[in-house]
Amino acid sequence: MSSIILSINAGSSSVKISVYKTPTQKNTATSTSPSNPDSPSTPSATPIPLAEATIDNLTAPPARLHYTRFPHHRILAQQLPDVSSQEAAFTYILEHLTHDEGLAELNEKADVQFTCHRVVHGGDYARNQVIDKETYENIEALSDLAPLHNAGALSIVKATTTLLPSAKNIAYFDSSFHSTIPPHIHTYPIDPSVARKNKLRKYGFHGISYAFIVDAVATALHKPQDQLNIIALHLGSGASACCIQNGRSLDTSMGLTPLAGLPGATRSGSIDPSLMFHFTHSAGKPSRSSSSTLHITQAEEILNKTSGWKALTGTTDFGKISSSGAEADELAFAIFADRLQNYVAPYFTKLKGEVDALVFAGGIGERGERLRAAVVGDVKCLGFALDAQKNASPGDEVVVDISAEDAKYKTLICKTDEQLQMARGVLEDQRRFAGDAFGI
Numbered sequence: 224m225s226s227i228i229l230s231i232n233a234g235s236s237s238v239k240i241s242v243y244k245t246p247t248q249k250n251t252a253t254s255t256s257p258s259n260p261d262s263p264s265t266p267s268a269t270p271i272p273l274a275e276a277t278i279d280n281l282t283a284p285p286a287r288l289h290y291t292r293f294p295h296h297r298i299l300a301q302q303l304p305d306v307s308s309q310e311a312a313f314t315y316i317l318e319h320l321t322h323d324e325g326l327a328e329l330n331e332k333a334d335v336q337f338t339c340h341r342v343v344h345g346g347d348y349a350r351n352q353v354i355d356k357e358t359y360e361n362i363e364a365l366s367d368l369a370p371l372h373n374a375g376a377l378s379i380v381k382a383t384t385t386l387l388p389s390a391k392n393i394a395y396f397d398s399s400f401h402s403t404i405p406p407h408i409h410t411y412p413i414d415p416s417v418a419r420k421n422k423l424r425k426y427g428f429h430g431i432s433y434a435f436i437v438d439a440v441a442t443a444l445h446k447p448q449d450q451l452n453i454i455a456l457h458l459g460s461g462a463s464a465c466c467i468q469n470g471r472s473l474d475t476s477m478g479l480t481p482l483a484g485l486p487g488a489t490r491s492g493s494i495d496p497s498l499m500f501h502f503t504h505s506a507g508k509p510s511r512s513s514s515s516t517l518h519i520t521q522a523e524e525i526l527n528k529t530s531g532w533k534a535l536t537g538t539t540d541f542g543k544i545s546s547s548g549a550e551a552d553e554l555a556f557a558i559f560a561d562r563l564q565n566y567v568a569p570y571f572t573k574l575k576g577e578v579d580a581l582v583f584a585g586g587i588g589e590r591g592e593r594l595r596a597a598v599v600g601d602v603k604c605l606g607f608a609l610d611a612q613k614n615a616s617p618g619d620e621v622v623v624d625i626s627a628e629d630a631k632y633k634t635l636i637c638k639t640d641e642q643l644q645m646a647r648g649v650l651e652d653q654r655r656f657a658g659d660a661f662g663i
């Protein structure tokens with residue numbers, strides 16, 4: 224019999240929820256590229272998508288609902304002025320799904336057997352975990368290190384325990400994919416005893432997306448995952464770059480927290496650490512949004528929530544920034560292209576030029592025609608080049624090759640899908656542990 228999986232992705236500016244049913248023996252679909260590199264000949268089953276709901280604009284109200292029930296029913300951008308938090312977005316979407324008469328498989332909350340939660344900071348967890356009291360508390364303890372994310376995800380976990388009491392809650396961590404980063408890359412040059420005690424190291428994020436990208440690009444290029452070398456750029460409200468060697472993370476631009484590296488919608492990205500002490504004299508004081516479970520300083524508040532595109536341009540919409548022509552928007556655009564070049568070129572040398580592709584993903588990576596052209600233009604001397612026509616109209620495939628015919632290296636767009644990656648994890652774990660021990 225099929226089970227219903229609710230796959231929940233609490234990002235910094237949006238909540239995306241996809242509904243899947245597990246395939247029965249008869250309708251088992253397969254992915255040509257195995258996601259388990261240890262068993263290269265075993266095809267993996269794919270969850271069957273039933274519906275997808277997104278509430279976005281949480282950081283630029285009013286929030287909006289987009290809903291698709293497959294294959295045909297679609298609601299575009301319905302405004303929701305009363306929804307302003309990740310938890311409110313989750314509750315709204317759950318009501319919407321259970322009241323959609325066309326979604327026969329999910330009439331009651333008791334129909335949901337599995338809820339997958341994207342948790343950005345998982346500390347030392349190298350793989351997914353069933354959320355029990357101990358896991359919940361461990362994730363809560365990491366909230367200060369992902370101030371835009373972990374608390375929001377946990378508010379949804381809490382809501383599921385009351386609203387969906389029969390569902391098994393499983394956490395998938397953005398940081399797990401980066402557990403392969405070697406010590407000389409994840410270690411900060413600071414007092415090692417303090418670093419050890421406070422677990423201060425590079426963790427890296429967007430890993431669920433990078434795992435999806437590895438699977439999808441390996442399939443598209445007909446290469447085993449463990450031979451795939453790519454430079455992947457996940458560019459959304461938060462943006463990061465990842466250097467992937469043999470299908471594994473070798474380096475990434477985010478660090479101890481998702482603030483490091485590239486700028487984002489409301490984040491500064493990397494700056495000189497001394498800057499904050501010249502920006503405000505109260506950098507170290509607790510911010511007003513601190514609570515009993517979330518302790519953040521004014522410096523963290525400023526750099527995470529009121530910097531980035533919002534500070535430079537007044538909008539978090541990178542589509543608008545890319546097309547308005549306004550002076551402030553042009554500066555923000557040029558800053559992003561410049562900072563991206565600062566990762567693409569060194570990652571190319573880290574891979575010793577053995578690069579299968581440069582891959583664009585995330586809302587901006589997938590839709591930002593002009594940004595892709597700017598970044599690829601900036602690294603043209605390495606052997607990347609775009610086909611302008613393909614870049615302008617890439618079509619609907621999961622992976623699209625937008626490289627010029629004479630390019631030495633490929634440039635691809637990958638429509639990443641964190642919810643699908645997590646739902647696939649449920650099927651893999653069901654197979655591996657016969658539905659019981661589940662990854663612990």
Ligand SMILES: Nc1ncnc2c1ncn2[C@@H]1O[C@H](COP(=O)(O)OP(=O)(O)O)[C@@H](O)[C@H]1O
Pocket residue numbers: 234235236237458459460461488539540541542543545585586587590591592
């Ligand atoms: N046509 C476009 N060109 C460039 N950026 C776009 C375009 N459309 C949307 N975006 C941007 O994509 C970003 C959201 O990306 P997404 O990955 O969906 O978000 P999140 O990080 O919240 O998961 C926003 O900054 C949005 O402005």
Ligand SMILES: CC(=O)OP(=O)(O)O
Pocket residue numbers: 233234235236343397428429459460461462481
């Ligand atoms: C890790 C991170 O920044 O996630 P998002 O882009 O979804 O905010």
Ligand SMILES: [Mg+2]
Pocket residue numbers: 234235459460461
């Ligand atoms: Mg995201």
